[in-house]
Amino acid sequence: MPVSTEGLEAMIVAGADPEAGVPADRPWRALLGYTKGLRRVLVLGGTLSLVGGAAGLAQPLAAAAVIDSLGEHRSVWTAVVLLTGLVMGAGVISALGYYLLERTAESVVLAARRQLVGRILRLRMREVDEFAPGDLMSRVTADTTLLRQVTTQSLVQLATNSLMLVGTIVLMAVVDLPLLGVTAAVVAVIGVIAAVMMPRIRQATLRAQEAVGAMGSALERVLGAFRTVKAAGAETHEYDAIDTTARAAWKQGVLEAKWQAIAGTSTGLSLQVAFLAVLGVGGARVASGGLRVAELIAFLLYLFYLAEPLSELVQAISQLQVGAAAVARIQQVDRLPIEPAEQRRGASTRPAQPGPAAIRFDRVWFGYQETDPAVHRNLSFQVPAGSTAAFVGPSGAGKSTIFALLERFFEPNSGKIEVGGRAIDDWKLRRLRAMISYVEQDAPVLSGSLLDNLLLADQSASQEQVDDAVRRARLTSLVERLPAGLDTMVGHRGTRLSGGERQRVAIARAFLRRPRILLMDEATANLDAINERFLIEAIDNLRETTTVLTIAHRLSTVVAADQIIVVNNGTVDAAGTHQDLLASSELYRTLAQTQLLTAESLAGSGPQQTKQNNEPGPHPHRML
Numbered sequence: 156m157p158v159s160t161e162g163l164e165a166m167i168v169a170g171a172d173p174e175a176g177v178p179a180d181r182p183w184r185a186l187l188g189y190t191k192g193l194r195r196v197l198v199l200g201g202t203l204s205l206v207g208g209a210a211g212l213a214q215p216l217a218a219a220a221v222i223d224s225l226g227e228h229r230s231v232w233t234a235v236v237l238l239t240g241l242v243m244g245a246g247v248i249s250a251l252g253y254y255l256l257e258r259t260a261e262s263v264v265l266a267a268r269r270q271l272v273g274r275i276l277r278l279r280m281r282e283v284d285e286f287a288p289g290d291l292m293s294r295v296t297a298d299t300t301l302l303r304q305v306t307t308q309s310l311v312q313l314a315t316n317s318l319m320l321v322g323t324i325v326l327m328a329v330v331d332l333p334l335l336g337v338t339a340a341v342v343a344v345i346g347v348i349a350a351v352m353m354p355r356i357r358q359a360t361l362r363a364q365e366a367v368g369a370m371g372s373a374l375e376r377v378l379g380a381f382r383t384v385k386a387a388g389a390e391t392h393e394y395d396a397i398d399t400t401a402r403a404a405w406k407q408g409v410l411e412a413k414w415q416a417i418a419g420t421s422t423g424l425s426l427q428v429a430f431l432a433v434l435g436v437g438g439a440r441v442a443s444g445g446l447r448v449a450e451l452i453a454f455l456l457y458l459f460y461l462a463e464p465l466s467e468l469v470q471a472i473s474q475l476q477v478g479a480a481a482v483a484r485i486q487q488v489d490r491l492p493i494e495p496a497e498q499r500r501g502a503s504t505r506p507a508q509p510g511p512a513a514i515r516f517d518r519v520w521f522g523y524q525e526t527d528p529a530v531h532r533n534l535s536f537q538v539p540a541g542s543t544a545a546f547v548g549p550s551g552a553g554k555s556t557i558f559a560l561l562e563r564f565f566e567p568n569s570g571k572i573e574v575g576g577r578a579i580d581d582w583k584l585r586r587l588r589a590m591i592s593y594v595e596q597d598a599p600v601l602s603g604s605l606l607d608n609l610l611l612a613d614q615s616a617s618q619e620q621v622d623d624a625v626r627r628a629r630l631t632s633l634v635e636r637l638p639a640g641l642d643t644m645v646g647h648r649g650t651r652l653s654g655g656e657r658q659r660v661a662i663a664r665a666f667l668r669r670p671r672i673l674l675m676d677e678a679t680a681n682l683d684a685i686n687e688r689f690l691i692e693a694i695d696n697l698r699e700t701t702t703v704l705t706i707a708h709r710l711s712t713v714v715a716a717d718q719i720i721v722v723n724n725g726t727v728d729a730a731g732t733h734q735d736l737l738a739s740s741e742l743y744r745t746l747a748q749t750q751l752l753t754a755e756s757l758a759g760s761g762p763q764q765t766k767q768n769n770e771p772g773p774h775p776h777r778m779l
């Protein structure tokens with residue numbers, strides 16, 4: 156199902172504070188952290204389950220009373236009513252206990268998911284780049300699901316069985332202390348085995364979940380480029396890659412089962428050994444008169460009572476290992492640095508104040524990773540408020556990175572960036588992004604309806620404002636043609652639209668925000684000449700309200716700019732108007748020539764000509 160923009164916003168500002176709850180490194184504390192606010196219900200559910208179970212134990216006694224009354228020719232009705240009441244009461248109490256525990260389990264999963272999604276959407280770009288989307292998805296879906304069975308059932312089992320264990324041990328001590336010593340020595344073996352097995356169970360679960368994450372990534376890789384995979388005939392190859400991860404998950408799952416089986420069997424075995432040891436030592440003590448037979452029998456009965464809570468305890472602890480592995484993966488994301496929490500539900504995504512904003516880069520150095528060579532090296536330029544600037548330069552020169560720094564997706568290593576006369580980090584992140592519209596180079600359309608896509612920029616936009624943006628982005632005829640108009644679903648990443656239509660949707664979205672700064676990264680590269688020309692004019696008309704920065708490889712889209720900035724190897728090679736640069740910059744001349752524009756023909760074109768030519772038709776530069 157497509158994610159509505161409302162849903163998306165709700166996720167971003169998920170009610171649970173993503174920073175609260177699970178700061179601990181220890182998974183146990185984290186597990187308990189998820190039950191915060193649910194502990195009373197958890198205790199109530201556990202108690203009801205216990206009471207229901209105990210009431211169930213009383214049923215045989217009540218049944219015996221019914222049978223007795225039959226033999227004694229007394230009225231059976233009282234006993235029958237009592238028995239029925241007991242059966243039904245026990246059933247209702249057990250059901251209620253089960254319901255409360257399961258409900259708490261679901262709430263734990265919900266709390267973990269809300270916290271995780273809230274954090275993921277606030278992760279810094281640098282960290283997101285390191286994760287495969289499919290892996291992040293598996294943490295939100297598969298890992299959180301593991302918490303369900305673990306946090307409630309296992310925690311309750313741990314608490315109730317520990318209680319029963321302590322009670323039984325106390326009673327055993329009352330009966331005979333030396334025999335308790337013998338039992339303890341044998342049972343200690345269980346402790347050792349558990350201590351050896353538990354980390355292995357946790358490790359196997361962790362690896363299994365990692366494999367599930369890798370499977371998610373491999374699947375996402377294929378589904379995200381389905382046409383390419385099909386066209387390349389790479390289905391078998393991709394199937395094998397996914398199969399490898401699926402088999403890795405299977406292998407670790409089997410390993411986990413093996414350790415669990417060993418832990419479970421060892422518990423049963425050591426209890427049997429304890430039984431034999433008690434029988435031997437106890438028998439000898441009975442023979443020597445140190446112990447009465449009745450005491451030995453009582454002790455042996457307690458040993459039987461010990462069996463169930465002990466094996467359930469081992470089971471609960473091994474289940475908690477599974478939960479700990481899931482929590483470890485969730486915590487891995489939880490510990491990543493995030494952007495400051497400034498976005499609130501319903502907060503405007505539009506600029507707080509109108510008017511174009513000036514931009515200044517002053518000796519900026521920036522590299523994506525510390526070990527990578529710098530992308531920007533002493534990059535300096537200025538774009539006055541309300542003017543248009545176009546960045547040109549070879550591929551990989553660092554043009555898109557300028558936009559990424561303006562959006563503060565990354566921080567420069569050194570140097571200064573100013574927006575609207577203020578240092579960029581003096582702006583609140585939400586405010587900064589609210590005043591910028593950014594039309595990205597790739598994938599500018601999300602799944603959902605056309606309207607969802609437009610409202611992503613401004614949830615509060617009126618119908619007139621939407622219509623106006625649609626008209627200015629030259630989408631009117633598309634909207635009229637679509638069966639459901641603006642409510643038409645555009646498919647995953649807008650696959651039901653053409654490349655040019657997708658770009659115009661992204662541009663309409665940018666217009667709708669009425670930004671102070673408009674960043675257009677190859678935003679008209681897929682448009683036909685007529686649409687491109689009119690859009691360039693529409694953008695040119697924005698100068699009252701907006702400073703416009705464009706990146707383009709086609710010079711036809713940049714010649715109209717007030718200023719063209721030639722970027723090469725992370726630094727500004729030259730800046731000026733089209734005519735200036737033709738005269739002064741060799742790189743610009745080369746770029747112009749390689750894009751099939753001769754200096755002579757370019758000399759005849761320029762902003763004036765573009766603006767004066769109001770007739771629909773092919774763009775003059777494209778004709779060259």
Ligand SMILES: Nc1ncnc2c1ncn2[C@@H]1O[C@H](COP(=O)(O)OP(=O)(O)OP(=O)(O)O)[C@@H](O)[C@H]1O
Binds near residue numbers: 555
């Ligand atoms: N997220 C990233 N992590 C690491 N390196 C990156 C990242 N994005 C870009 N780069 C690298 O930074 C350099 C500059 O990239 P950028 O996208 O700014 O170039 P560009 O001038 O816009 O190129 P093009 O014209 O091809 O779009 C390239 O070498 C690229 O490989």
